[in-house]
Amino acid sequence: MRIDDFLVAPAEAGILPKNSDEQYELSFWDSIKNSNYAGDYEAYLKQYPNGKFAALAKSRLDRIRAAGPSAAPSAPAAKPEPKAEAKPAPAPTPPPAARSAPPSAPSPSTPPAASNQPRSRAGGAISQGTVTMANEGKETPPPAATKPGEARGGESRDCPQCPVMVTIRPGSFTMGSSTSDPAERPPHHVVVNKPFAIGKFEVTIEQWNACADANVCPRIATNNADMKNAPVRDISWDDAQQYVGWLSKTTGKPYRLPTEAEWEYAARGGTSSAFWWGDKMSKGNANCKDCGDPWSDAAPANVGSFTANPFGLHDMNGSVWEWVADCWHSSYKGAPVDGRAWEEPACTSRVIRGGSWREGASYMVSSTRFKYSTSVRQSQNGFRVARDAN
Template identity: 55%
Template sequence: MPKDDAEQYELTFWESIKDSTQASDYEAYLQAYPKGRFAPLAKSRIERLRAAAQKPERLEKPERLEKPERPPKPAAENPRPAPAAKPAPAPPPAQSAQSAQAEQRPAAAVAEIRDCANCPTLVSVPAGSFTMGSNSGDPSEKPAHRVEIARPFAIGKTEVTIEQWNACVAANACPRLSVAGDAGNLPARDLSWDDAQAYVKWLSAQTGKAYRLPTEAEWEFAARGGSASRYWWGEGMRAGMANCKECGDPWQQQAPAPVASFAANAFGLHDMSGSVWEWVSDCWHGTYKNAPTDGHSWNESFCSAHVIRGGSWREGASYMPVTTRFHYDTSVRQSQNGLRVARDIR
């Protein structure tokens, strides 16, 4: 089923969390689908995880989290076969000159901006035009259309990290992360669009600069890094370029890799594909019909769902193309969702 089918949204959500060990993931599913087809199973998982958390730790037999194998699931936990992943088309037999150039382009040296000690590092992205979306991809990516980014803007070199997020928590301006790790350079995640708005509001107050989420057009323009290919590095998947379960090491099932563990694109931006999904400012629309062509955010007066971009470490290679898009309700927290900040350059 296409990704913009209503049932597919629920199935995709469930597929992304069904192996999770975080009760908050199943709570997020129930918040989005209180009468969903997997609601009884989600409630059962929450009860089991909470019961396990109350048991004393058995030090003599620590859990072997490093094992990548997944145990087989009983039939009751898989009432319907999971939908097939979106197939990635085979690379063409001969590359165009433009695609070949994208394959060989090294990351350029870029000027970095940092407005405070706890602020994310920003990179300046030049003005320009590009073709947004894809006429050969998912229906939500159509129609491909020309977009003009009239002015340069600054965007996070990486996703916002746990350490950077916790500075906002310490100021009582952001909620405490329910999913975290030992390393401060892991991407902050399990965040709603509302949480992301609280963070950029705090950054703006700290720095006197107007921080915000990137628009969806800005995000794709930045993710492409000047390329016009399926992935920012070329037409075919290449190991070591993105943090996903089919993208090569370093990868682990339980959590994303630290930010900047993978190559930067030509604009100097890391993890635009994989790692965690990134909230953008736009309301969700099922297609690009009547989308703005000037790079502005596409919003409505009453908007219950917003766009996320980039895929996550839990998805396969078919979700890594720069055109892939999805959405969640504005208040839903999901352990694969994070953010990257942006601001105008005056």
């Protein structure tokens, strides 16, 4: 009898509250349990040295190491999706054709109106927040929300190897969800009172390797250098800090990770719906297993392969999970309402946002959030950069 026979899958055991420590461990394990990459099991053991799957992780790690370099690594399985009474139903519209390279100037499109509220990952209806721009002076309920693209400024690039940045103007929105995971509550009004710039795309392998070539960032073996336009992944929060530090020194400008509030404001793109494109899953808008072609469970598509949101930002939903600056808190109770990062002394657990290409539709909603330890590398985690606007 194998050790696997004594383990109960999360789906069979029943889903625990999303923000419980045991659920985080189960989610982590489920995301790597089919991996043939040693680094994923090393990451689990670093995060949970005495975890319930530690013995199995060590056994699989020993097996992979014994097989030597000839054993081809494979991408891990997706994080488990909590059971829900219903999920957003795919729309019948066909996905657009994939592009081989990131587009230079996407044309924002108005998100479609939806007639039905989707169900959240916890089984409840997605909350319908409100979004306004700072210059409007008052909050307006949906559907008369901010016009798509209204808060978007121009694009810039500070060096040839730097990410393309999109300037986002100040504004306000309702952050979180009232009926989804407890970690997304309470929904609260946030005023982003300063303009900021954020990456049009996630940081790519080519951009990351420029930092590695400068002997500042670690070279990550799982990122194939030939896949220049793929999002870099297997990146820890600490790794991302090395990159933004190098980018700041290279350009003379203060690059950083976006705050969690900035990230959600940018991801929503001036909308208040469950997804930036509306309240129902519509294929062709994100890189996930329910989102249409191009899709492969082995690796994410190149950045920019899917439609940009109304702010001109690609892959805010799906592709890879994205690190943000904030320390993890299990709810938004007491969260800042001015767009700044929510910090704590000696914080060791940080927030990731947006889901990945291996998750389904329920993880694509704009309010989705999760956490990892700052030093853990996981093969679905990447990031995009931000800085204060000039």
